[in-house]
Amino acid sequence: MRYTQQIMGMPVHIEVDEQYKTAVEAAFAELRRIDEMCSPYKPDSQVSRMRSGQLKPADAPKELHDIIAAIEAWNKKTKGYFTAHLEKGFDPSGYVKGWAIQRAADILGKAGASVYLVSAGGDMVLQGKPWSVGIRLPQQADKLAAKLSIQNGAIATSGNYERGSHITDPHTGQSVDYFASVSVIGPEIITCDVLATTLFAMGETYQQQADSVVPTGYEVYCITPDQQALYTPGFKKYRAD
Amino acid sequence: MKQVIKKAFIAVAVVAGIAGLIFVVNYKPPEVAETPATSSTPTEMAPPAPAKTIGRYRDGTYTGSELDLHYGSIQVSVVITDGNIASITMLKLPNEHSNSRRLAAYATPILIKEAIAAQSAEVDIVSGATETSNGFIDTLQSALSQANPG
Numbered sequence: 001m002r003y004t005q006q007i008m009g010m011p012v013h014i015e016v017d018e019q020y021k022t023a024v025e026a027a028f029a030e031l032r033r034i035d036e037m038c039s040p041y042k043p044d045s046q047v048s049r050m051r052s053g054q055l056k057p058a059d060a061p062k063e064l065h066d067i068i069a070a071i072e073a074w075n076k077k078t079k080g081y082f083t084a085h086l087e088k089g090f091d092p093s094g095y096v097k098g099w100a101i102q103r104a105a106d107i108l109g110k111a112g113a114s115v116y117l118v119s120a121g122g123d124m125v126l127q128g129k130p131w132s133v134g135i136r137l138p139q140q141a142d143k144l145a146a147k148l149s150i151q152n153g154a155i156a157t158s159g160n161y162e163r164g165s166h167i168t169d170p171h172t173g174q175s176v177d178y179f180a181s182v183s184v185i186g187p188e189i190i191t192c193d194v195l196a197t198t199l200f201a202m203g204e205t206y207q208q209q210a211d212s213v214v215p216t217g218y219e220v221y222c223i224t225p226d227q228q229a230l231y232t233p234g235f236k237k238y239r240a241d
Numbered sequence: 242m243k244q245v246i247k248k249a250f251i252a253v254a255v256v257a258g259i260a261g262l263i264f265v266v267n268y269k270p271p272e273v274a275e276t277p278a279t280s281s282t283p284t285e286m287a288p289p290a291p292a293k294t295i296g297r298y299r300d301g302t303y304t305g306s307e308l309d310l311h312y313g314s315i316q317v318s319v320v321i322t323d324g325n326i327a328s329i330t331m332l333k334l335p336n337e338h339s340n341s342r343r344l345a346a347y348a349t350p351i352l353i354k355e356a357i358a359a360q361s362a363e364v365d366i367v368s369g370a371t372e373t374s375n376g377f378i379d380t381l382q383s384a385l386s387q388a389n390p391g
Contacts, residue, residue: 013366122369136369143359144367159370181370207352222352227359230352241360 007031008039008097010121014104016113023111027104027118034100037064040091051089070190071095078198078213098156098193101125105189123156123196125189132240138180138223145223149240154189158182158196178203179222179230185238186218195220300324 001018004011005028012031014024039045046064049055057065071084071092084092097120105118105125115128126133130151134144138159148155159181182200184192195213199220202209206222214220219235303319 015365117366119366122367124366124368131366132364134364134367136367137357137359138369140359143361144364145357145359147360147364155368157368157370183368220352223357227357229355229357231355232352241358 003028005031008035008100008120009041012104012121013117013119013124014108016108016116020108020111020113020116023108023113026111027107030103030107031100031120034096034103037061038067038092038096040089040093047090047092051091067092067095067099070099074194074198078194079209081198081201081209082194094197095190095194097121097123098190101154101189101193123154123189123193125154126150127152135183135221135223136181137227139225139227145227145229146221146239147241148185148238150185150238153185153187154192155183155185156189156192156196157184158200160200177225178206180225180227181223183221184214184218185221185235186215191215191218 001021002013002015003024004013006012007028008031012028014027016024035045036042037045038047040047040051042048046055046060050057050060050064068084071082071094074082074095075084082094084090084095101118101120101123102125104120105116105127108116108118109127113128116125117127117131118125122136124133128151130149133148133150133155135146135148135155135157137143137145159179160177179200182196184195184199186192186195195218198213199206199210199222202213210220214232219232219238220230221232221235222230224230300321300323303321305319
């Protein structure tokens with residue numbers, strides 16, 4: 001059974017056997033709770049209150065401190081490419097999405113479900129059977145660039161095609177459009193999500209940097225603006241074209 | 242401009258890949274190493290390289306020898322255009338079920354290029370940056386403003 005709700009400004013899909021309906025509701029509730037805590041767009045969220053100075057970091061809940069610590073660790077691992085310290089203020093959204101998906105998946109797993117899917121905004125955890133997953137062709141919303149089969153793993157895709165290419169690299173003044181999208185497949189969603197964002201931002205410097213950033217067991221599939229695919233050799237094992 | 246950047250990018254990918262191959266080859270008996278897939282070794286005629294260029298090569302398509310590693314074969318083909326590496330194709334890869342962590346460690350981040358054959362096949366679900374939060378874009382912009390690609 002497929003359940004869908006709009007949370008964190010994006011559709012969230014959970015697919016699992018109907019007998020786990022209670023767990024599905026708990027998973028959605030957890031995602032809404034995380035959104036209430038972390039959304040930079042909700043004025044009452046703890047993140048917004050930290051940004052405005054109403055909430056002192058010392059008074060923030062441990063959970064938020066853990067998120068900040070995790071983001072800092074990723075910031076070091078990615079040489080600054082992944083960060084929550086934005087010009088507009090602290091925004092952990094780039095990390096929270098993958099973390100929230102994992103939390104929701106854990107709720108289903110603890111309830112006893114073995115076959116399930118949790119997807120938020122195109123990033124997902126896939127458990128218990130070979131799920132058929134398409135990677136969207138950035139240039140055409142109704143087309144797929146690749147068809148995969150993923151069992152007991154995760155995939156995350158980053159791109160800027162929904163909002164147009166307006167990201168610029170301050171070093172060159174040029175738009176960051178080296179990749180149209182970057183997908184990362186691997187055992188764990190948070191890493192996939194963070195890496196997809198990071199590698200997208202690295203753009204043309206991918207190869208110099210990827211070696212120290214991409215752990216063994218994670219595969220990358222990039223689509224360029226002129227519709228070439230660039231992928232790591234191990235990506236082939238997921239292909240179901 | 243985009244093409245130049247891409248070539249430089251792929252050139253780096255190939256150099257990294259070849260470095261990996263040579264490393265693997267070097268721990269095999271010497272006779273296997275006599276034909277490494279390095280027909281694109283930088284020539285001594287190379288002019289001073291621009292900042293993002295690794296080296297210049299002779300134009301053409303070069304197919305490296307098939308290297309018989311004890312856990313499988315590996316072979317690459319390299320296309321050189323205008324002195325730069327335009328593409329690399331892995332013609333043969335070792336068995337994916339091999340337990341060679343060493344090769345896998347090199348192979349993991351290297352990108353292979355191919356044209357996309359777009360398809361509309363039915364799937365359970367689609368992965369794509371279809372509905373990301375505003376924070377995602379902000380994160381990228383901020384990261385780039387801090388990043389030093391070196």
